[in-house]
Amino acid sequence: MTLLELKQITKKYSQADQFAVNNVSFSVEKGEILALVGESGSGKTTLLRLIAGLEHPDDGYISLAGNKIVEGKKSVPANKRNVGMVFQDYALFPHLTLLENVLFGLKGKVQNPKNVAKDTLNLVGLSENVKKYPHQLSGGQQQRVALARAIAPGPAILLMDEPFSNLDAVLKDQVREEIRLIIKETQTTALFVTHDTRDALSTADRIAILHKGYLQQIDTPRNLYEFPENGYVANFFAKQNEILATSTDDGFYSTFGFLSDERSKLFSNQVRLSFRTESAVVGKNDTQAMSGKLVKSTYFGDHQLLKIADEEGRFITIRANANRIYERQSVIFFSIEKFMVEEA
Numbered sequence: 001m002t003l004l005e006l007k008q009i010t011k012k013y014s015q016a017d018q019f020a021v022n023n024v025s026f027s028v029e030k031g032e033i034l035a036l037v038g039e040s041g042s043g044k045t046t047l048l049r050l051i052a053g054l055e056h057p058d059d060g061y062i063s064l065a066g067n068k069i070v071e072g073k074k075s076v077p078a079n080k081r082n083v084g085m086v087f088q089d090y091a092l093f094p095h096l097t098l099l100e101n102v103l104f105g106l107k108g109k110v111q112n113p114k115n116v117a118k119d120t121l122n123l124v125g126l127s128e129n130v131k132k133y134p135h136q137l138s139g140g141q142q143q144r145v146a147l148a149r150a151i152a153p154g155p156a157i158l159l160m161d162e163p164f165s166n167l168d169a170v171l172k173d174q175v176r177e178e179i180r181l182i183i184k185e186t187q188t189t190a191l192f193v194t195h196d197t198r199d200a201l202s203t204a205d206r207i208a209i210l211h212k213g214y215l216q217q218i219d220t221p222r223n224l225y226e227f228p229e230n231g232y233v234a235n236f237f238a239k240q241n242e243i244l245a246t247s248t249d250d251g252f253y254s255t256f257g258f259l260s261d262e263r264s265k266l267f268s269n270q271v272r273l274s275f276r277t278e279s280a281v282v283g284k285n286d287t288q289a290m291s292g293k294l295v296k297s298t299y300f301g302d303h304q305l306l307k308i309a310d311e312e313g314r315f316i317t318i319r320a321n322a323n324r325i326y327e328r329q330s331v332i333f334f335s336i337e338k339f340m341v342e343e344a
């Protein structure tokens with residue numbers, strides 16, 4: 001069942017010369033976690049604020065749980081929209097205890113607000129700390145208070161802006177999983193904004209990618225990674241290698257060698273082959289037809305990246321097993337298992 005639907009949402013701030021959000025349409029299913037990803041300035045926060053009712057679009061339509069909340073110039077005010085919001089800096093009240101923070105949004109909305117607040121803090125694992133103040137908590141705990149405050153009134157949808165960006169790397173993996181479990185346990189529908197592809201890939205059921213205010217693609221993490229619809233989406237998840245090649249009857253010929261592939265029949269001239277670092281396989285011997293000279297290897301513990309040059313000094317980077325040591329300037333043989341072909 002569709003819970004949130006956006007149709008052709010467009011927004012330009014009065015001082016700006018570019019549209020912050022441009023003709024964006026998508027929907028979110030009940031119970032789903034959708035991640036909205038994009039570079040800084042791509043319109044993520046604006047889109048979230050438009051859904052929350054903190055901004056009004058120039059054009060478009062939004063419905064939430066069967067109610068039209070935005071239609072043309074008409075709009076339901078933010079406090080009547082039944083959305084829960086977690087802000088990037090958590091925006092907790094420093095002079096209120098955790099319990100008071102969560103109670104704040106509940107007055108007049110539920111019966112027995114105190115019980116609901118306590119239950120929700122219990123749910124996020126903070127029942128021991130209800131009398132503490134925000135500054136007495138770790139970043140991850142403050143995050144959970146903000147989450148408790150947002151979900152306590154039982155909103156139709158939970159909106160979170162960069163919820164993991166203030167956490168250090170170690171804490172982040174753990175908090176991300178905790179938050180995901182709480183959202184799923186409470187069967188909350190959630191939309192969160194992030195610029196970090198790892199957050200999105202690991203936490204979301206589906207991901208929407210924004211670029212310069214335009215929606216590029218919306219799909220499951222696996223489909224976006226494996227079947228990107230354009231070069232922007234492909235590069236967004238992991239920088240792609242690009243090689244120029246000439247198509248022949250049975251493959252592509254490049255400065256790194258020959259790559260046998262049936263798709264060559266579809267192209268008559270110069271092509272651009274693009275592939276990810278992990279799509280190349282390093283060979284033990286010279287049975288593989290592609291090769292180049294090792295310029296540099298970078299060790300990452302669980303893998304290493306080999307930077308390889310052709311005779312003309314063009315580079316590609318491929319991923320290899322961490323346990324083998326390759327000499328600089330040695331010839332590395334490899335094959336490419338999966339790649340995209342485009343007319344150059």
Ligand code: ADP
Binds near residue numbers: 039040042047
């Ligand atoms: P993101 O959250 O993806 O970083 P934003 O939605 O904050 O992007 O911003 C999208 C674009 O709108 C940017 O070009 C930004 O500079 C502009 N913008 C955001 N807020 C305002 C504002 N209040 N007034 C004018 N321009 C704004």
Ligand code: MG
Binds near residue numbers: 044045046
């Ligand atoms: Mg933002």
